[in-house]
Amino acid sequence: MLRRIVFARVGNRAAAEDLVQETLVKVLAAANRIEPGMLEPYAITTARHLIASMWRSQDTQRRNWHRVVEMDNGAAPEERLLEEEERAAISAALEHLSDREQQTLLAHEVSGQDTRSLATELNSSAGAVAAQLNRTRARLRVEYLLALYDVEPPTDRCRAVLYALSGGDRRGQREVDAGRHLLECEVCARLSEPLLERRPQGDNEISIPIQHDADVVRARKRAREMASRLEFSRTDLTLIATAVSEIARNIVRFAAKGELYIELVDRPRPGIRIVARDTGPGIPDVEQALTDGYSTYNGLGLGLPGARRLMDEFTLTSEMNAGTTVTMTKWRTEG
Numbered sequence: 001m002l003r004r005i006v007f008a009r010v011g012n013r014a015a016a017e018d019l020v021q022e023t024l025v026k027v028l029a030a031a032n033r034i035e036p037g038m039l040e041p042y043a044i045t046t047a048r049h050l051i052a053s054m055w056r057s058q059d060t061q062r063r064n065w066h067r068v069v070e071m072d073n074g075a076a077p078e079e080r081l082l083e084e085e086e087r088a089a090i091s092a093a094l095e096h097l098s099d100r101e102q103q104t105l106l107a108h109e110v111s112g113q114d115t116r117s118l119a120t121e122l123n124s125s126a127g128a129v130a131a132q133l134n135r136t137r138a139r140l141r142v143e144y145l146l147a148l149y150d151v152e153p154p155t156d157r158c159r160a161v162l163y164a165l166s167g168g169d170r171r172g173q174r175e176v177d178a179g180r181h182l183l184e185c186e187v188c189a190r191l192s193e194p195l196l197e198r199r200p201q202g203d204n205e206i207s208i209p210i211q212h213d214a215d216v217v218r219a220r221k222r223a224r225e226m227a228s229r230l231e232f233s234r235t236d237l238t239l240i241a242t243a244v245s246e247i248a249r250n251i252v253r254f255a256a257k258g259e260l261y262i263e264l265v266d267r268p269r270p271g272i273r274i275v276a277r278d279t280g281p282g283i284p285d286v287e288q289a290l291t292d293g294y295s296t297y298n299g300l301g302l303g304l305p306g307a308r309r310l311m312d313e314f315t316l317t318s319e320m321n322a323g324t325t326v327t328m329t330k331w332r333t334e335g
Contacts, residue, residue, distance in 0.1 A: 001040070002047055009051050019054065023047045030196040032207050032261055033168040038179035042196070045182050045189040086148065093143035101136045108133055127230035130204045131266035138167030145191050157181060158188050166195045168205065168263070170275075204229075204264035210276075211257045216248040219260050226262055227272045230332050240272060240330050243307040247276045247326050250304065255280025255323065271312075271331040276324075283318040290316065 002020045010016040027043045034042055094102060104122070107113040115126040115133070122129060142162040146153070153159055161181045164172030173179075182189045206226065208219045223244040224237050232240065244260065251258035258278030265271050283289050289304050304326075308314040311328040318324040 002043055005044060005047055006051065010054075015054070019047065019050050022050055026193070032259070033196055034165070035170050035173045035179065038173060038182070041179040041182045042192065046193055049190070049193055089144050089147035092147035093140050096139065096143040097136060101132070104129070105133060105136050105140070125231055125270070127204075127264055127270050128266060130229070131264060131270070134204055135163075135167060135266075138163055138169075141166045141195060142191070145194060149191070151187055154185065154187055158185060161185075161188055162191060162195065165192055171267075206262050208260045208262070209257075210248050210251045210260055210278075213249075213252060216245055216252060219248045219262075220245040223260075223262050223272070223274065226264060227330070230264060230270045230272065232272075232330070232332055236330060236333070239310040240274075243310040243328060243330075244274055246303060246307040247274070247328070251276060251278045251280070254278075258323075265329070269331055269334065271329055273327065273329045276326040279323040282320040282322055283316075283324055284320065286316055286318055 002023055003016070006016045006019050006023070007013070010019060023043060023046050026046050027039060030042065031039065097105070104118060107118060108115070115129045118124075119126045119129045142159065153162070157176060158181075160172070160176045161178045163169070164176060164178055182192055204226070206222055208222060209215065210219060220241045224241040227237055227240045244262075248260055251260075255278035258276060258280070261275040261277075263273050265273050290308060291305060304316065307326075307328065310330075312331050313327075313329040315327045316324065
């Protein structure tokens with residue numbers, strides 16, 4: 001699909017193949033932060049941007065081919081101008097945050113105040129403060145780019161899409177149909193790439209490659225550590241760790257290689273979500289695999305049915321020869 005799009009626009013086959021490979025690298029780098037259904041729209045958008053960037057670069061080279069001196073010699077004034085534009089963009093972005101959001105963000109990022117002490121001041125929990133900071137950073141990134149590029153979102157839906165992309169909110173991406181929107185909206189398509197590339201993993205999310213038994217132990221430990229930040233009960237911490245262990249063990253046993261993505265969420269209430277993906281042979285009969293007592297090996301583990309019982313929400317999708325994705329969530333009990 002990518003080759004068809006790129007080769008139709010770029011006559012030089014070697015350059016076109018380079019663009020295809022660069023697109024694939026960018027898509028793979030962002031795969032952990034976007035919905036699986038958005039991979040194709042994001043790939044198309046990325047390919048278009050790379051082609052446009054190549055054309056701009058070639059045009060600049062042609063226009064300056066006659067120059068004898070290096071173009072970098074006069075860059076100092078331009079750098080100062082860029083710094084001024086960035087400062088103005090940051091100021092404009094901060095204006096979109098509430099006073100409380102600004103104060104909390106500055107206390108954490110500038111003054112170095114930890115989430116526990118902030119939680120005490122705000123009469124909240126450390127996990128809730130961490131989630132609020134994540135949302136605030138996501139909004140700040142979007143508003144910064146809008147101000148920097150001096151663009152206004154053309155539709156009411158744009159900011160919701162951009163916030164979901166910036167915050168890595170998979171559920172939000174599904175709700176606003178972000179994949180389709182990126183193909184229809186040029187502004188959001190332009191901003192999606194820097195949002196996904198620059199967004200680092202925060203304190204409330206982690207990706208763990210799963211390939212060996214040692215990775216199962218590590219995933220179980222990290223899931224328990226993250227869940228403890230939301231003040232889950234000891235019983236729930238054990239349930240979460242056990243469910244993660246079962247899912248990770250399935251990857252090692254049946255798929256050989258995969259990944260666990262663990263994140264803390266706060267909607268509709270604080271909780272922890274685990275997404276496990278692999279590229280194994282797939283499950284031929286998902287309904288049977290989720291039946292209590294069913295097992296494809298003579299082990300003592302709880303398996304998929306057990307993991308589903310331990311969590312509050314559990315979904316499984318599988319495609320033969322393409323892999324399996326398990327998404328499960330545990331919500332903290334209030335009170």
